Amino acid sequence: MSKFISIALIFILSASLLACATVRKFEDAKPSPFLNIPGVDRSSKLDNLPFQHSWVAPGVDRNNYSKIFLAPVTPSYVDLNDWERSRSSIITDKNVYRKEVIALSSYTTEKMREALNNKAENRYEVVRKAGPGTLVMEMALTEVIFGNPVASAGSLVAPIPGSTAMLAAVANPSVAYEVRLRDGVSGKVVATAADRATSATRPINLNRLTATSACHDIIEDSAKLLVAALNKDEGEEISKRRFKLALW
Secondary structure, three states, rough: HHHHHHHHHHHHHHHHHHHOOOHHHHHHOOOOOOOOOOOOOOOOOOOOOOEEEEEEEOOOOHHHOOEEOOOOEOOOOOOOHHHHHOOOOOOOOOOHHHHHHHHHHHHHHHHHHHHOOOOOOOOOOEEEOOOOOEEEEEEEEEEEOOOHHHHHHHEEEEEEEEHHHHHHOOOOOOOEEEEEEOEEEEEEEEEEEEEEEEOOOOOOOHHHEEEHHHHHHHHHHHHHHHHHHHHHOOHHHHHOEEEOOOOO
């Protein structure tokens, strides 16, 4: 009887955690002040872009721009008091969380530069300063949930039917970010985007067995997605790549 009660309690707890994780995964990220800009419609979502928010200022002609300048990605809009959602054997307190968020923002800057410097994918010349014909790309991380290696490992060996998916959902990392594009001369915001991204689905996601590598994976995919959106042809639809067969 006691064994039955223990199993029942595990199922109840797992179901509760799954419900929380499902809400976290599919809800839009809470907007930050980064996009609190007069004239920007923060409720806008363009049909041919996969972001939770996307907006282009009326009358903007992208043919007026041939260059792009990337500002360093800022972590300043991440709520550090939210660190307990990332609590693990690695993320043990707010200070550790802050350091990892700062490191992730630097990693994001690096990956965005790599994606923009891919001349086969990017039509814009990457420059070192703003000026005529230049888009200034500013990006902020607004929410970071690192992985839980213990829960992820449990999802690989969980002995209870159905608990694998439940534990995997609980351990699912995510990154929310916001982007604004400014005119290199006037400083006027001409486009914005925002999204909360999770790691692409894999049969076995070994990246979740560390606290930070899955977030690195998310950033790499998001950088490629943002560059694809910048370079899309008129009428072209950009969609997220949601499934990978690779193990890492």
